[in-house]
Amino acid sequence: MESCPTLSEREELILRAVVHTYVTTAEAVGSRAIVKRLGLDLSPATVRNVMADLEDSGYVQQLHTSSGRIPTDLGYRYYVDRLMDVAELSPTERERIDHAVTQPWEDADETMRQTCHLLADVSHQTGMVEAPAEGNAEVLRIELVSVAPNRLGVVIADTYGRIRSLMVVLDAPVSAAEVHRLNSFLNDHLPGLAFEEVISSLVASLETLFDERRRLAERALDILSMLPSQRVGHMFLDGTTQLFEQPEFRDVVRIREVLSFLEERHRLATLIRSRLRDGGSSQMLVLIGSEAQEQGFEEISLVARPYRVGAKIVGMLGVLGPRRMPYSRMTALVDYTAESLSRHLTRIAG
Amino acid sequence: MESCPTLSEREELILRAVVHTYVTTAEAVGSRAIVKRLGLDLSPATVRNVMADLEDSGYVQQLHTSSGRIPTDLGYRYYVDRLMDVAELSPTERERIDHAVTQPWEDADETMRQTCHLLADVSHQTGMVEAPAEGNAEVLRIELVSVAPNRLGVVIADTYGRIRSLMVVLDAPVSAAEVHRLNSFLNDHLPGLAFEEVISSLVASLETLFDERRRLAERALDILSMLPSQRVGHMFLDGTTQLFEQPEFRDVVRIREVLSFLEERHRLATLIRSRLRDGGSSQMLVLIGSEAQEQGFEEISLVARPYRVGAKIVGMLGVLGPRRMPYSRMTALVDYTAESLSRHLTRIAG
DNA sequence: CTTAGCACTCGCCGATAGAGAGTGCTAACA
DNA sequence: TGTTAGCACTCTCTATCGGCGAGTGCTAAG
Numbered sequence: 077m078e079s080c081p082t083l084s085e086r087e088e089l090i091l092r093a094v095v096h097t098y099v100t101t102a103e104a105v106g107s108r109a110i111v112k113r114l115g116l117d118l119s120p121a122t123v124r125n126v127m128a129d130l131e132d133s134g135y136v137q138q139l140h141t142s143s144g145r146i147p148t149d150l151g152y153r154y155y156v157d158r159l160m161d162v163a164e165l166s167p168t169e170r171e172r173i174d175h176a177v178t179q180p181w182e183d184a185d186e187t188m189r190q191t192c193h194l195l196a197d198v199s200h201q202t203g204m205v206e207a208p209a210e211g212n213a214e215v216l217r218i219e220l221v222s223v224a225p226n227r228l229g230v231v232i233a234d235t236y237g238r239i240r241s242l243m244v245v246l247d248a249p250v251s252a253a254e255v256h257r258l259n260s261f262l263n264d265h266l267p268g269l270a271f272e273e274v275i276s277s278l279v280a281s282l283e284t285l286f287d288e289r290r291r292l293a294e295r296a297l298d299i300l301s302m303l304p305s306q307r308v309g310h311m312f313l314d315g316t317t318q319l320f321e322q323p324e325f326r327d328v329v330r331i332r333e334v335l336s337f338l339e340e341r342h343r344l345a346t347l348i349r350s351r352l353r354d355g356g357s358s359q360m361l362v363l364i365g366s367e368a369q370e371q372g373f374e375e376i377s378l379v380a381r382p383y384r385v386g387a388k389i390v391g392m393l394g395v396l397g398p399r400r401m402p403y404s405r406m407t408a409l410v411d412y413t414a415e416s417l418s419r420h421l422t423r424i425a426g
Numbered sequence: 427m428e429s430c431p432t433l434s435e436r437e438e439l440i441l442r443a444v445v446h447t448y449v450t451t452a453e454a455v456g457s458r459a460i461v462k463r464l465g466l467d468l469s470p471a472t473v474r475n476v477m478a479d480l481e482d483s484g485y486v487q488q489l490h491t492s493s494g495r496i497p498t499d500l501g502y503r504y505y506v507d508r509l510m511d512v513a514e515l516s517p518t519e520r521e522r523i524d525h526a527v528t529q530p531w532e533d534a535d536e537t538m539r540q541t542c543h544l545l546a547d548v549s550h551q552t553g554m555v556e557a558p559a560e561g562n563a564e565v566l567r568i569e570l571v572s573v574a575p576n577r578l579g580v581v582i583a584d585t586y587g588r589i590r591s592l593m594v595v596l597d598a599p600v601s602a603a604e605v606h607r608l609n610s611f612l613n614d615h616l617p618g619l620a621f622e623e624v625i626s627s628l629v630a631s632l633e634t635l636f637d638e639r640r641r642l643a644e645r646a647l648d649i650l651s652m653l654p655s656q657r658v659g660h661m662f663l664d665g666t667t668q669l670f671e672q673p674e675f676r677d678v679v680r681i682r683e684v685l686s687f688l689e690e691r692h693r694l695a696t697l698i699r700s701r702l703r704d705g706g707s708s709q710m711l712v713l714i715g716s717e718a719q720e721q722g723f724e725e726i727s728l729v730a731r732p733y734r735v736g737a738k739i740v741g742m743l744g745v746l747g748p749r750r751m752p753y754s755r756m757t758a759l760v761d762y763t764a765e766s767l768s769r770h771l772t773r774i775a776g
Numbered sequence: 777c778t779t780a781g782c783a784c785t786c787g788c789c790g791a792t793a794g795a796g797a798g799t800g801c802t803a804a805c806a
Numbered sequence: 807t808g809t810t811a812g813c814a815c816t817c818t819c820t821a822t823c824g825g826c827g828a829g830t831g832c833t834a835a836g
Contacts, residue, residue, distance in 0.1 A: 106829050119779050124830065142785050142830040183593060219571045223583040231581050231591055233573040241581055241591040243533060317686040320678075328670075331681055336667040456798050469810050474799065492799040492816050 083135075083154070089114065090126050091135055092159045095147050099400050102323045104144030149365045149399070152377070156362050156403050163404040165412055169198060177416045184208075184238040184421075189312050191393065191417060196315025199409055201397035202338075204380065206345060208236050208390040209309035211272035218262045220299070225249040230303060232271065235425040236385060244302045254295075261292040275301060309391055311341040319376070322398045330375055337372030338396075347373075348380055348392060360407060361392075365399045375399060379406040381414040385421045393417065433485075433504070439464070440476050441485055442509045445497050449750050452673045454494030499715045499749070502727070506712050506753050513754040515762055519548060527766045534558075534588040534771075538662050541743065541767060546665025549759055551747035552688075554730065556695060558586055558740040559659035561622035568612045570649070575599040580653060582621065585775040586735060594652045604645075611642040625651060659741055661691040669726070672748045680725055687722030688746075697723075698730055698742060710757060711742075715749045725749060729756040731764040735771045743767065 083091065093114055097105040107120035107127060116123070127145055130136045135151035138144075147155065165173075176194045181187045188207045195203030213234035221229040226246045233239045250258075269277055278297045285293050316338060325331050337343065347370055352361050363378040379401075380394025393414055395406050433441065443464050447455040457470035457477060466473070477495055480486045485501035488494070497505065515523075526544045531537045538557045545553030563584035571579040576596045583589045600608075619627055628647045635643050666688060675681050687693065697720055702711050713728040729751075730744025743764055745756050 104829090108829080120829090121779055121781095121831095122777085125778090128831080138830085140786055142828075143787075144829065217571065217573050217579075219569075219579075219581075221567070221569045221571075221581055221583070223567050223589065227583075229567075229569075229581060229583055229589045231569075231571055231579060233571070233577075233579055233593075237593065239573065239579045239591045239593050241589045243583075243587065243589050245530075317682060317689055320682055320685065326678060328676060328678055328681065331678065332667060332670055335670065339667055454798090458798080470798090471800095471810055471812095472808085475809090478800080488799085490817055492797075493818075494798065 081133075083130075083133075087126055087130060088159055090123060091130055091147070091151060092155065094127075094130075094136055094145055095151065095155045095159070098146050099402055102400060104139055104146050106144035109144070149367055152364045152399065152403070153367070156364070160404045160407070163402075163408040165408050169409075170412060172198070173413050174416050177413070177420050184236050185310070187417075187420075188310075188391075189314075191413065192312040192314045195393065195395055195409070195413060196318060199395045199397065199406060200315075200318055201395050201401065201406075202316050202319045203312075203314045203393075204344075204378075204396055205312045205393040206309045206348070206391045207312065208238075208385070210234075210240065212270050212388075212390065213238065215266050215269050215271055215274065218259075218266050220255050220258055220262070222250065222252060222255050228255075228299060230300070234271065236390070236421060237424045242303055244299055246299070246302075258292060258296055258299075261289065262296055265293075309345065311345050313338060313341065313396075319397060322400075324375055324398045324400065333372040333374075334376060337370065343370065348378070348394075352380070352382055352392060360411065361394070362403065362407070377401055377403075379403065379410050381410050383414040383418045383421070385418070385425050390421070431483075433480075433483075437476055437480060438509055440473060441480060441497070441501060441505060444477075444480075444486055444495055445501065445505045445509070448496050449752055452750060454489055454496050456494035459494070496750075499717055502714045502749060502753070503717070506714070510754045510757070513752075513758040515758050519759075520762060522548070523763050524766050527763070527770050534586050535660070537767075537770075538660075538741075539664075541763065542662040542664045545743065545745055545759070545763060546668060549745045549747065549756060550665075550668055551745050551751065551756075552666050552669045553662075553664045553743075554694075554728075554746055555662045555743040556698070556741045557660045557662065558588075558735070560584075560590065562620050562738075562740065563588065565616050565619050565621055565624065568609075568616050570605050570608055570612070572600060572602060572605050578605075578649060580650070584621065586740070586771060587774040592653055594649055596649070596652075608642060608646055608649075611639065612646055615643075659695070661695050663688060663691065663746075669747060672750075674725055674748045674750065683722040683724075684726060687720065693720065698728070698744075702730070702732055702742060710761065711744070712753065712757070727751055727753075729753065729760050731760050733764040733768045733771070735768070735775050740771070 090110060093110045094105050097109060097113055107123040110116070110123050111118060111120050127136060130151075131138065131145065134148055135154055136145040137148045139146065173194060176190055177187070179187070179190065181190060185207060188205045192203045192205040195205070213236055216233045216235050219231045221231060223229050223243070226249050228244045228246060228250065229241050230244055231239065231241045265281060266274055266277070275297070278293055278300065281293050282290065316335070319325070319334070320331055325334075347368060348361065351363060355361055359381055361378070361380045365377060366374050368378070375398065376396055377399045378394055378396050380392050382389040382392045384390060394410050397406070440460060443460045444455050447459060447463055457473040460466070460473050461468060461470050477486060480501075481488065481495065484498055485504055486495040487498045489496065523544060526540055527537070529537070529540065531540055535557060538555045542553040542555040545555070547553075563586055566583045566585050569581045571581060573579050573593070576599050578594045578596060578600065579591050580594055581589065581591045615631065616624055616627070625647070628643055628650070631643050632640060666685070669675070669684070670681055697718060698711065701713060705711055709731055711728070711730045715727060716724050718728070725748065726746055727749045728744055728746050730742050732739040732742045734740060744760050747756070
């Protein structure tokens with residue numbers, strides 16, 4: 077991205093116009109249209125020359141000799157990195173987002189689902205929210221509940237305001253007194269730990285504890301290591317239909333490709349996670365078509381951002397749409413929503 | 427359905443052939459094709475006469491003058507009700523189903539999800555499983571867990587082997603001792619009740635209890651009535667993509683219609699629930715295209731069946747596909763899977 | 777460097793024609 | 807009376823053709 081040479085002012089002007097026009101009309105844009113749109117004091121012929129240059133450098137593309145131009149992935153990239161102006165959401169939209177996010181939904185998962193629905197609705201595209209992975213949630217309280225002689229419920233409340241319960245089947249029954257002892261032990265030692273550190277912390281504590289407490293630690297370890305692997309952050313998607321209303325999906329095979337990509341949510345999740353990690357300092361992730369190097373992603377783009385609890389990144393949210401999407405507006409939407417959700421979650425946790 | 431007059435033997439023979447051929451080829455079937463397929467000792471002309479009759483009675487249909495015939499919804503209905511022979515699953519398939527269903531998944535929801543995936547995979551269509559509604563699950567054990575001074579987790583284990591937890595935010599803190607007393611009280615009174623009867627049972631008990639126990643009942647009622655409304659049975663769908671591989675979805679608008687129908691899962695759920703209730707004695711539900719009288723269902727069919735825990739119906743599962751589906755095989759698949767799941771759930775609960 | 781002019785390319789649209797599949801009807805036959 | 811052969815007819819599908827329009831690239835002049 078930083079490797080692209082800079083374009084001249086006029087080239088930028090015209091590339092921007094190509095992107096803007098194509099985004100709104102979904103049709104290849106010609107030199108005349110640009111002159112009209114910009115009210116330029118130049119002739120179409122001049123614009124044509126510039127566009128030919130842009131095409132040579134790979135920023136725009138013709139579908140066939142002598143049609144107008146459409147932006148390439150590289151063109152969009154240049155636009156997003158350097159030309160795009162920052163859109164602002166309307167006060168009504170902000171209010172709507174804040175309202176939905178801070179609604180006292182029955183649990184945190186429902187908040188995610190509703191936020192996702194909201195993203196889809198405001199963007200008219202597909203909304204996406206990754207719920208916090210359970211692994212890195214901090215244990216607020218942990219409690220064993222004896223359900224049947226040899227079955228134990230493990231209840232974990234975390235600092236995201238969630239509560240989760242899992243069933244463990246034991247070889248031998250555990251007495252009520254023992255459950256009680258285990259509960260005190262667990263709640264002495266575990267709160268404040270991330271869920272994924274629980275096991276290792278117990279193992280470590282074996283070194284320092286003796287007698288009764290050591291026995292309890294061992295027993296707790298037995299039980300907790302039977303828990304199924306922590307659910308990785310769940311992906312909510314909403315508004316898939318809206319995506320396919322777009323004219324680029326007049327073709328059935330494209331729909332199928334994208335649909336099957338979206339059905340394998342873990343692929344999407346892995347993709348975004350790795351890109352966000354690589355992205356480093358820059359919070360906002362914009363992935364354009366084939367940049368993703370994923371089968372089925374060729375025709376779509378993604379705008380996503382992590383959200384936080386306190387200072388810690390715990391999940392991400394965003395919008396999926398056709399490559400031809402209003403990046404500026406989507407960026408504003410995703411940014412604001414992530415901020416709003418972060419604020420809300422931080423308040424709950426604190 | 428019982429209102430259709432009976433067809434002659436020859437008409438039935440030919441209707442069956444039309445259905446079978448069309449199901450496998452997806453192309454309108456002509457008189458010649460039928461003669462060949464059945465190895466009939468009749469000429470195509472005779473078959474044509476019969477088909478003209480079938481068309482007059484509304485069982486088959488021509489797309490245009492002089493194309494072959496395809497079955498109408500009524501034709502499929504007659505086929506399903508009277509002509510279809512019972513398919514058998516192969517031993518391998520049965521084994522596969524039993525294996526997936528009885529797998530010790532981490533929780534009951536996961537069992538549902540996996541069963542759904544299996545249905546999609548075996549049928550090459552869209553699999554559907556409705557998880558047991560929480561309302562009618564029987565409480566096995568109920569436990570309050572103090573999470574924060576004014577927040578309480580309510581943990582409910584039910585006889586389907588599920589464990590569920592919800593958060594309640596209180597006006598005033600509850601002491602540990604009080605939580606303890608409440609727990610004893612709840613587990614004296616509630617196990618064995620359906621979840622949806624819990625509240626009314628507590629209300630009723632107010633009449634008969636006094637002093638301390640009455641106070642506890644009141645307090646418990648305060649807390650439990652703050653629980654969010656019980657989650658209605660969740661709908662799992664899997665394999666949507668496979669549905670759209672079918673040639674009837676060459677057309678984009680059809681894909682959109684069906685997709686948006688499927689996105690509103692509650693519509694699907696309500697539809698099936700009401701039909702199964704109406705169906706009364708007959709366990710198996712087959713819904714063909716416009717029979718459903720739902721926008722977006724015109725081009726698809728559904729084969730579904732309830733499954734049970736013990737004698738009680740708790741949910742349903744099935745398969746969604748193009749109207750042109752192998753009803754016989756799908757019926758066998760859905761039937762066997764529902765039986766297998768019922769057996770498994772009953773065993774767990776018992 | 778810019779522009780007017782012009783020939784050229786290509787997708788889109790409608791018309792036309794031929795092939796193929798399958799029908800309905802009629803008349804002859806068992 | 808039920809069945810069949812024959813035949814004309816209908817309708818879809820595909821390919822081909824030509825004209826229109828939008829837009830380009832190139833050239834030569836300003």
